[in-house]
Amino acid sequence: MGKTRRRRPALPTPRAALSLARAMPKQLSRADAKTLFARLAEARPHPTTELEYKNPFTLLVAVVLSAQATDAGVNKATKALFAVADTPEKMLALGEDKLGGYVKTIGLWRGKTKNVIALSKILVDQYGGDIPRERAALEQLPGVGRKTANVVLNVAFGEPTIAVDTHIFRVANRTGLAHGKTPLEVELGLEKIVPAEYLQHAHHWLILHGRYVCKARKPECWLCPVADICLYTEKETGEQKPAKPAVKKPTVKLAGKPKLRAASAKKAAKPAKKKSTKKGTAKK
Numbered sequence: 001m002g003k004t005r006r007r008r009p010a011l012p013t014p015r016a017a018l019s020l021a022r023a024m025p026k027q028l029s030r031a032d033a034k035t036l037f038a039r040l041a042e043a044r045p046h047p048t049t050e051l052e053y054k055n056p057f058t059l060l061v062a063v064v065l066s067a068q069a070t071d072a073g074v075n076k077a078t079k080a081l082f083a084v085a086d087t088p089e090k091m092l093a094l095g096e097d098k099l100g101g102y103v104k105t106i107g108l109w110r111g112k113t114k115n116v117i118a119l120s121k122i123l124v125d126q127y128g129g130d131i132p133r134e135r136a137a138l139e140q141l142p143g144v145g146r147k148t149a150n151v152v153l154n155v156a157f158g159e160p161t162i163a164v165d166t167h168i169f170r171v172a173n174r175t176g177l178a179h180g181k182t183p184l185e186v187e188l189g190l191e192k193i194v195p196a197e198y199l200q201h202a203h204h205w206l207i208l209h210g211r212y213v214c215k216a217r218k219p220e221c222w223l224c225p226v227a228d229i230c231l232y233t234e235k236e237t238g239e240q241k242p243a244k245p246a247v248k249k250p251t252v253k254l255a256g257k258p259k260l261r262a263a264s265a266k267k268a269a270k271p272a273k274k275k276s277t278k279k280g281t282a283k284k
């Protein structure tokens with residue numbers, strides 16, 4: 001029996017290849033990534049978290065409380081809390097009700113309060129009140145996901161991790177540093193492109209850049225120190241966009257009646273349907 005010849009997959013036509021290339025988001029080169037971090041580092045030589053904490057435990061609690069809340073709001077609540085409970089043992093002694101009293105100004109505080117008490121108990125029972133340094137162990141704690149674990153590993157223990165939050169996700173995708181549809185995709189992309197010497201603080205440089213310059217709604221590209229490198233195609237110029245003129249709907253004047261909008265006039269002009277007088281035609 002003769003061999004069946006397999007057909008080679010057809011190569012895309014030059015036109016199809018070109019449109020494919022256009023659709024693919026562009027990736028920043030390694031050289032440009034290095035320049036980008038050099039400039040961010042120059043602008044903020046000592047970046048750090050804006051969450052206030054006293055030790056690894058209070059950092060962990062602050063990060064758990066900060067989910068979907070602002071750092072400023074969390075700091076306001078934790079100032080008094082950490083003065084009375086800065087260890088897992090003290091947090092357990094404080095109890096859920098009193099903890100709730102300190103953090104009830106923070107969104108989703110009921111669930112977060114339960115998590116803080118539950119994680120404090122695990123830390124006391126299983127780790128002698130210490131904070132584990134392994135990501136897997138941290139992720140086992142209630143209310144602690146990959147992002148929180150990465151923040152604790154980076155800030156408390158100096159590990160070169162990148163915790164992708166909403167700001168980093170946006171900046172990485174816009175600039176072309178790392179594209180991804182999920183925080184994990186972006187995190188893995190950043191780990192590949194961030195030069196080793198900037199990995200330790202990359203997390204903070206990107207957060208602060210996203211928070212104060214590359215803002216979600218209107219990035220301040222005209223002030224941005226990396227605007228010439230960034231691959232975002234819709235950069236803002238800082239100029240006020242002219243407001244759209246209000247479109248006035250045409251009005252129609254019916255004889256002897258006040259002016260009506262076109263749609264209302266059409267309705268008014270329509271003759272009313274005659275009610276059926278036939279017996280037995282009415283719907284039940």
Ligand code: SF4
Nearest residue numbers: 214219221224227230
């Ligand atoms: S140029 Fe604009 S989009 Fe690009 S990083 Fe700067 S602020 Fe963000």
